[in-house]
Amino acid sequence: MAGSVQQEMEDLLKEAFSPTRLEVINDSAKHSGHAGDDGSGESHFTVVIEAPAFADKSRLERQRMVNxxxxxxxxERVHALAIQASAPVT
Structure with a gap:
């Protein structure tokens, strides 16, 4: 079941980008006991997103758009966020 922060991130990204692909992956269990682990189970995430809005944007611009x-x-609420943002291949 998606946690509250995970679901909020999915909703915000869907609203902002209407992605053709979206995965918000909770990596928190892999970081248990490490720096930034607040015990919430929602401290580390990977976002894989594909959306037309990312066409002709650099990797840095795409990451800034997602942030x-x-x-x-x-x-503030998530310690670490890995972003893999791309445009659909046409």
Missing amino acids: RALGDIPG
Whole structure:
């Protein structure tokens, strides 16, 4: 079952980008006891997102777009966020 932060991230990304592919993967269990593990079970995530909005954007621009869409989640509510953002291949 998706946790509350995971579901919120999915909802925000769907609303911002209407992605053709979206995976929000909770990696927190792999980091149990490590720096940034707050015990919530929702401290480390990977986002795999494919959306037309990323066409002609650099990797850095895509990551910034995702971070903006997620608001205060990265860095405040989530310790680590890996982002794999791409545009659909046409």
